[in-house]
Amino acid sequence: MRTRFLLTMVAAALTLLVAAPAEAGPTGTPAERAREIATALRKDPLYIDPAYKTALPANLQVDVRAKAKALGYPVYTMVLPLTPSDEFQGEESTVLTLVMDALRQPGLYVVVDGGSRFPWYEVRDVSQVSEEKLQAARKRALDDEGYDAGPTEVLARMYELLAQPGIPKTSQRPGSSTPSRRDYGEPGGHGWIVAVSIVGGLVVLIGLGLVIGRTRGSGPGRRQNTFQIPPHVAATVAAERRRRLTRETDAELTALGSELAALPTTEGAGLAHQQAALDGHAAAARVLDSSPDLVDLVGAMVLLDKARREYDAAVAAAAGRRVDAVPDLCAFNPLHGRASGRPTKVESDGTTLTLPLCAECRQALKRHSAPASLPGKDGPYWHDDSLWARTFFGTTGDDLAGAVSRGELHR
Structure with missing residues (x-):
């Protein structure tokens, strides 16, 4: 109902x-x-x-x-x-x-x-x-x-x-930041991208929250927005986008599981990739079984993306082909798509992290403004006490699936 x-x-x-x-x-x-x-x-x-x-x-x-x-x-x-x-x-x-x-x-x-x-x-x-x-x-x-x-x-x-001639410029109006295709261009044709179909809505919701917040905090001398979408409508859109993300994440879990089951056992580097794909798939299933919130749901998506890349690498190794390197998803918001360019150094309170970031988030940092982060329980998701926050969705560590299996998701 x-x-x-x-x-x-x-x-x-x-x-x-x-x-x-x-x-x-x-x-x-x-x-x-x-x-x-x-x-x-x-x-x-x-x-x-x-x-x-x-x-x-x-x-x-x-x-x-x-x-x-x-x-x-x-x-x-x-x-x-x-x-x-x-x-x-x-x-x-x-x-x-x-x-x-x-x-x-x-x-x-x-x-x-x-x-x-x-x-x-x-x-x-x-x-x-x-x-x-x-x-x-x-x-x-x-x-x-x-x-x-x-x-x-x-x-x-x-x-x-x-x-039109040339490359279209980015629109100046607030909008979505979405990947160009479901695979984000990685080999294999199955690249993971559920996110894609929901990215626009989620980014819009973040923008709606900012608009509503500015409106409530405005004083007599501040300019009022002439149009605001009611909070209950924003909540409805968020619920629908999450429903779609859940549906497509479940579909990818099933599809990848079937492909892993049909993959013959390999040797050497191929075997290592195959095992990593199995571990990532199992970890994603474990996260989804825990009735996750939005951040956990995106975490399951990230695990499946890593598992898919490991599967593609196992297939390539078994065929004697070179294993192509595929960039990680954006650390600030995996729904933005894959990182572009070299990893970016991010400094805060004397600590420096090197993170894979999409072009939009890198440009935001250059402008000294906050990137459009995936929202958590109270602000950006990395303010939460979760595995995703501690590792920026696995971009600062090598074994995200292993951490999930050890029960480090929330501690």
């Missing part, structure tokens, strides 16, 4: 463009569903699932088609109702991989959950667009359209930005 109430509040308060369809079990195999979508894309490069046909206005569909066509290279766009019970188990990365294999055409492939606004993409044999520009266009589109925009609005803005 509580979940239904929260979902109802979200729909009423934010006036979502489309309502999420009821979940239904898969009607065929993933490959069959991918071939069905690929066949439709050959006729129309914008595929909208029948569940959304009447919910997405025709003029918005025309806008997406026109702006995608103006790019000058093939763009295949899919709006689907992604749920854990569908053929793709709700995974955007699975949709992209299977549809690309079925269509076998060069182009930019983009998929978005029709009840969300976060597009995920892959590129096949298109030299006209760079990863840097795709990331920048996606982030700018999310910022420009706002967290309550519909999927077609964000897609149209993203394609419009891609058509």
Whole structure:
């Protein structure tokens, strides 16, 4: 009953463009569903699932088609109702991989959950667009359209930005800071990224808290904000975002568990990576079983991300391939995505830490301002007395999974 109430509040308060369809079990195999979508894309490069046909206005569909066509290279766009019970188990990365294999055409492939606004993409044999520009266009589109925009609005803005010369600049309005794709670009195609679909909402919530706090503390001589989102709406959005994070974390736990079970035992370095992946997976399951709060939930996500990277390394070692280095997630807020550039030295009260940080957090430190931290019980999460705070989500130590297994999560 509580979940239904929260979902109802979200729909009423934010006036979502489309309502999420009821979940239904898969009607065929993933490959069959991918071939069905690929066949439709050959006729129309914008595929909208029948569940959304009447919910997405025709003029918005025309806008997406026109702006995608103006790019000058093939763009295949899919709006689907992604749920854990569908053929793709709700995974955007699975949709992209299977549809690309079925269509076998060069182009930019983009998929978005029709009840969300976060597009995920892959590129096949298109030299006209760079990863840097795709990331920048996606982030700018999310910022420009706002967290309550519909999927077609964000897609149209993203394609419009891609058509412009140069790399789109960051929007000046407060918005989300999200990774460009579910994997954050790591090899293997399964990179972990649940976070991605919720990053915008969480960052917006942090901003809402700051706005509300400034409003309450303002005196007669201070300028009042002309618009404030009510606290109960912010709480409803937070609950919905957490629900989605929980759902996708559970899905990744199941998916990685199945892949680890099917991985043959390796030797040497491959065996070490395999064991590390198993340990990380077990630790994440233990955290999730403890009915975690938001910070614990993100900690489980981080453990699964580390386990996924160890799994990819084990597979590479077994095949005799080089193990690619993949950056850690941002230490201040893992939901920001992967660290960029070299680790950053952070000094406070005579103590210096070297932390992996995303570009946004590094820029905040350069401006001598506080980064957009993951919120804890009373301020930034690192003020809490937890394993995540003591190790900045494992970025200052090597054995996060081992610490969880030793009961050091909360002490």
